[in-house]
Amino acid sequence: MLNGLVIAIASGKGGTGKTTIAANLAQVACGLGQEVQYLDCDVEEPNGHIFLKPKINRSQQVTVDIPQVDLEKCIGCGKCGEICQYSAIVCIKEHVLTFEQLCHSCGGCLRVCPAGAIKTKPLSIGQIEFGKAGNIDFVSGKLRIGNVRTPSVIREVKKCIKEGCLTIIDVPPGTSCPVVEAVKGTDFVLLVTEPTPFGLNDLKLAVELVREMGLPFSVVVNRDGIGNNDVEKYCEAESIDIVMKLPDDRRIAEIYSTGQIIVDVLSGYRKRFSELYEYIKSVKAGIDDKRRLRIWRKNNS
Amino acid sequence: MKIAVTSTGETLDSQVDQRFGRAAFFVIAETDTMDFAVIENENLAAGGGVGVSSAKLVIDAGAEAVLTGNCGPNAQRTLSAAGIKLFTGLTGTVAQAIELFKEGKLTETTEPNVRPHSGVKK
Numbered sequence: 245m246l247n248g249l250v251i252a253i254a255s256g257k258g259g260t261g262k263t264t265i266a267a268n269l270a271q272v273a274c275g276l277g278q279e280v281q282y283l284d285c286d287v288e289e290p291n292g293h294i295f296l297k298p299k300i301n302r303s304q305q306v307t308v309d310i311p312q313v314d315l316e317k318c319i320g321c322g323k324c325g326e327i328c329q330y331s332a333i334v335c336i337k338e339h340v341l342t343f344e345q346l347c348h349s350c351g352g353c354l355r356v357c358p359a360g361a362i363k364t365k366p367l368s369i370g371q372i373e374f375g376k377a378g379n380i381d382f383v384s385g386k387l388r389i390g391n392v393r394t395p396s397v398i399r400e401v402k403k404c405i406k407e408g409c410l411t412i413i414d415v416p417p418g419t420s421c422p423v424v425e426a427v428k429g430t431d432f433v434l435l436v437t438e439p440t441p442f443g444l445n446d447l448k449l450a451v452e453l454v455r456e457m458g459l460p461f462s463v464v465v466n467r468d469g470i471g472n473n474d475v476e477k478y479c480e481a482e483s484i485d486i487v488m489k490l491p492d493d494r495r496i497a498e499i500y501s502t503g504q505i506i507v508d509v510l511s512g513y514r515k516r517f518s519e520l521y522e523y524i525k526s527v528k529a530g531i532d533d534k535r536r537l538r539i540w541r542k543n544n545s
Numbered sequence: 546m547k548i549a550v551t552s553t554g555e556t557l558d559s560q561v562d563q564r565f566g567r568a569a570f571f572v573i574a575e576t577d578t579m580d581f582a583v584i585e586n587e588n589l590a591a592g593g594g595v596g597v598s599s600a601k602l603v604i605d606a607g608a609e610a611v612l613t614g615n616c617g618p619n620a621q622r623t624l625s626a627a628g629i630k631l632f633t634g635l636t637g638t639v640a641q642a643i644e645l646f647k648e649g650k651l652t653e654t655t656e657p658n659v660r661p662h663s664g665v666k667k
Contacts, residue, residue: 325601331594331619334601339626343619346594 245278249528250411252430254454256446258417260436261466261490262286264500266414267295269524271505272517274380279409282377284384285426286416287370287397294503298375298382306385306400307366308393310347311354313340317361324353324362345392370397372404381406395425402426410524419446419453427454432527433461434487440471444478451484460527464520467492488520548646549573549608550639555583557640563614564664566596572639573606576647582606595664596620604629612642612651617664621657633658 284292322335332346385401415426469492551568562568574581600623610630
């Protein structure tokens with residue numbers, strides 16, 4: 245069994261099947277006796293709960309700090325506005341205006357205020373729910389509708405990563421800030437794609453991202469059979485492993501559309517996910533070997 | 546008095562820029578003499594907070610009124626705090642807009658007339 249590995253299931257293009265892969269992998273690994281934790285970091289539209297159907301037993305608010313100015317103490321020097329990179333606090337004559345939605349909670353304005361007139365107050369930006377889906381530990385983040393601090397909610401969800409188990413992170417689609425926050429610091433990334441021109445275009449962007457971040461990764465091809473074989477050719481040319489293929493099976497779509505786990509209904513697909521789990525175990529072994537080698541080298545240099 | 550007009554170009558014959566926060570230029574004109582200066586909007590690169598920073602720009606330029614096409618909520622709030630009169634819905638050239646202002650034909654507005662991020666190119 246795996247004792248401590250965090251993998252992120254990401255993609256470039258949306259709708260390629262991240263949640264399908266994440267949920268089914270979680271289910272299969274758990275069924276094989278692996279301790280599994282599922283983190284839904286697609287906090288703008290979490291959907292893991294639809295398939296894993298967890299029993300939620302706890303929730304906690306996610307807040308960020310925003311500035312609160314004591315106008316009695318304020319001397320109108322404008323230093324707070326000068327340091328703010330986001331125009332979230334600005335000094336206009338004797339008024340100090342703060343813009344909650346622009347603030348990135350850097351704390352700069354507090355630091356530079358010579359009069360000590362700025363304190364922080366919490367702004368609620370979302371919540372995290374905790375529960376159990378069978379034996380799977382389930383954690384899901386949800387951004388408050390209308391708020392923009394997606395990465396902040398994701399950061400809080402990732403603080404709940406449990407040691408000593410297999411943590412599977414469902415990442416938002418794309419390659420922007422929320423994705424960076426979700427994949428940062430993970431041990432391995434699975435990039436899910438479909439074998440179409442759009443799939444390939446966005447896969448290339450995702451590959452560029454994980455390479456830039458120095459994260460080891462492999463590719464999963466979903467809906468194999470549609471489109472063309474350009475994704476295959478690209479991966480071969482780039483020496484990228486394609487570790488699993490799911491065919492374009494209409495039954496998968498039908499099962500998905502009723503909110504069910506594929507492997508629970510079509511047991512024939514269990515083997516594929518078991519093999520994916522075996523692959524992930526070998527990834528962990530490789531990481532451990534590299535770590536042991538680094539330590540050995542350090543002690544023997 | 547000094548007024549600011551959002552502009553697509555650097556002359557009084559340029560068209561009024563329909564966006565306040567993401568206007569290409571700000572023409573700061575002295576209505577008595579029609580002397581004017583042109584400030585290039587360096588806030589355009591920013592992803593957000595442009596309404597606030599552009600409002601700060603015209604405030605620091607000493608403008609007492611702003612003439613533009615559309616103005617969003619953050620910019621309107623900032624201009625209002627500075628006591629600057631806001632006039633939206635202007636079209637035509639910068640010179641024409643200033644003329645309407647001098648003739649007293651414009652109505653001040655105390656609310657934004659577009660939603661946040663309306664000026665971002667689609």
